[in-house]
Amino acid sequence: MKCWHSTWLCQGLLATLLWTISLHSTLFTASPSSSIFAEAAPPDFTPTPRNRIFFWKVTSTTLAPDGVTRPVLLVNDKYPGPKIEVNRGDYITVIIENALDVPTSFHWHGLTMRGDPWYDGVPGMNQCPIPAGTNFTYAFGTDNMAGTHWWHAHFENQYIDGLVGAMIIRDLPETDPFLHAYDEERIVIISDWYHQATGPLLTQYLSPASNGFEPVPNNGLINGKHTFDCSTVQPTDLPCKQGERALFHFLPNRRYRLRIINSSAAAPFMFSIDEHQLQVIEADGTDLNPIMVDSVPINAGQRYSVIVTTNQELKNYWMRAEMGTSCLPNTTTNLNPVILGEVRYRGAGKAEPTSKGRFNPGPVAKGEDAPVNPAFTDACEDLDLYMLHPLKPEPILEPLTHSVQIKLSFKRDAHDKVVRGYMNDITYSGDPWRPTIAQNLNESVIYEVDQHVMKIEKPGAIVQIIFDNSGGGEHPFHLHGHVFQVIAQGDGRYVEGKTPINAVNPLRRDTATVPQNGFTVIRFKADNPGVWALHCHIEWHVTTGLVMQFVELPKELRAMGIPKHVGRLCETGPPKGFKPDTGFMPK
Structure with missing residues (x-):
């Protein structure tokens, strides 16, 4: 194992791993609610890097994120999974107990894994899968890395079934250009969602009958939540109850950094908050010269940070993640592509929002087709490349080899x-x-x-x-x-x-x-x-x-x-x- 920081850090890491091995028979027998499986609190800023240790147990169960019950894979009984939150320069140790009856592996999306390429988590490329019923420890540095990232399984489509979570690497106060640009922050994980596990979906997809059209999601989620019309559930025998939407409680006249992560299997989204503008300050871990937009297209695997100021009328507003259906196969009849969360201003009560989005078509005349929401097409492309420039400039890479x-x-x-x-x-x-x-x-x-x-x-x-x-x-x-x-x-x-x-x-x-x-x-x-x-x-x-x-x-x-x-x-x-x-x- 390579030591990236001080000697004491490496000694501490070694001691941790030895302690893990010595307690093999008892360490992972605790219930998921016990202290060793508790999600870590936001890290404190320390003058020297620290070894941040996370204990994960991977299991399978059933869950109903949108009200429809289906089998899922979980880390520490959470969907989305536990957040990793550290400071730039910290060392990350993730101790995995694979309690599944199949292998697994994990990828740290956005991290360069410099000096630790065998922990990148891709079976067949830089590691073998973690066998069922065994433990494995990932340990890697975060030097020169900061921003909004995420982790997900990288074996056998397992992340579609629930193995995803946020990974936030905070810049240090002395080097964070946006330290005073906002007052609070929230993580917003958006995703498409399927009402069947990947097994039966893949059986259909990897057959001649699919004609190469990938499975189309049944719904979308914001932070693992949404609602679904039970009268349209397919297969019809799936248990279905009333789901709930994600809630975001905001104080008036505050600045909120939203770290938006698209953990989808396929769908891009157009993200917006009714009647609010979004100041884009980060893309995939790179700080940007801020730009103001009404909405942000975000594709699978991408991340953006935006600052939203709560300076509008004291009421509640819809947060929208509008799915880019124009770049998905047109093979479903039970998908509502507009995914909603609720933004509640303090003092506005609990009434459901009545705010209007950017696309509000009026009545459609008899015999005419309803107009298509432009977000369904615009979500299929990135933000204009010429609008996005890193805050810390670097010249174009050349000469080409x-x-x-x-x-x-x-x-x-x-x-x-x-x-x-x-x-x-x-x-x-x-x-x-x-x-x-x-x-x-x-x-x-x-x-x-x-x-x-x-x-x-x-x-x-x-x-x-x-x-x-x-x-x-x-x-x-x-x-x-x-x-x-x-x-x-x-x-x-x-x-x-x-x-x-x-x-x-x-x-x-x-x-x-x-x-x-x-x-x-x-x-x-x-x-x-x-x-x-x-x-x-x-x-x-x-x-x-x-x-x-x-x-x-x-x-x-x-x-x-x-x-x-x-x-x-x-x-x-x-x-x-x-x-x-x-x-x-x-x-």
Whole structure:
């Protein structure tokens, strides 16, 4: 294990792990409500970094977030799962007890895992899954990282079934540019939601009959809550009761920072609060020159921080997350795509809001179609790239050493007739128990084509990725291990030297939307040895192969080795009868 901070910190971490091992027989027998499973309080600011320790128990149960009961996966009996909240420079230790009867793993979305690539959490790339009934400890630093991030399972579509949560890394007071820009803050996790577990949904999706149309959500949630019309529930035998909406209690004339996280499996959203403007100050952990907007499009995997000032009339208002249905298959009849939460001003009482949104169509004449909410289309694209500039400027990365064009496509497999995703005519398929990071220990390794490996061997190489999506639907692409620059985004095809680029202080983030029938161009610097996934964050598309991986600085990575306890995860091998891409199959 690499020590990133002072000697005392490493000694403390070692002592913690030894204590964990010595108490193996008793540590994880406590109930989820006991003190070791309590969610940590917001961290205090300390002059020196600290080791922040979190104890997690992963279980399965049934839950009704919107009133419809279904099987779910949980951490510490919570959905969304427990929040990780630390200060920049702190060390994070997450001790996992996998109480499921299947393996699992966790990814720390937005963190670069510099120096700790084996904790990135992607089976088949940088670790093997955590076997059922065992414990595993993730331990990693947060140097030079701050902002709004999130964690989620990264094995077998498990995050769709509930394994998600917020990860907040607070900047230090002396370096936080927005320390005095707001009075309080709230976390807002928005998500699509399905009334069936992923198992039966995947069975349909990974069949020729689906024609490649991914499952469409039945609902959406704000902080794990919403309502649903029980008369339209499908399958009709699912238990259904009255759900409830998320509530946000605000004081008048205060400034609130909302940390918005889209933990969806597929759906983008347009986020807004009726009659309030939003000041955007952060995108995916990067502080921005503030801009004022009425609404924010946010795609799967993305995060934004906005400041909202409660200076409107003393009443209650709707918070809206309007689903981008225009970029989802039109295959459902029981979805209400406008997800609502309640913002209650103190002193306004508990009456349901009557506020109006940006889209308020009047009566529709007989025989005419109702107008389409523009949010359903606008949510499918990112905020205007040329509006977003980091508060701390950095020049565009150059000169280029690698420029790779990636053609995104879907086509039917000639053998099993299933429609799969392709990046440059390769559909990804990895072995969770044969991770690339272990294969890299053999310097003469030859990777299988369907592992879709690109090696970057030159330290400091500037890599440009051109996503060509000129013939398909939108895709939010996430790169592990890096914060990249977004230098171009638009309709049609990108033409080097002709298409305008965002060359002055370009936006830096880790998840960017490749628009429908369009392109996105990103750049990153190869200075982080590891095996890093590049994939669409529509989780269904991950299952069908819209994934590739970078083996970055393989020589340096080889010299780092792999910690023994990480390597031991691979000794168990797949459980008896394991079949990939089966999803959560409840008993």
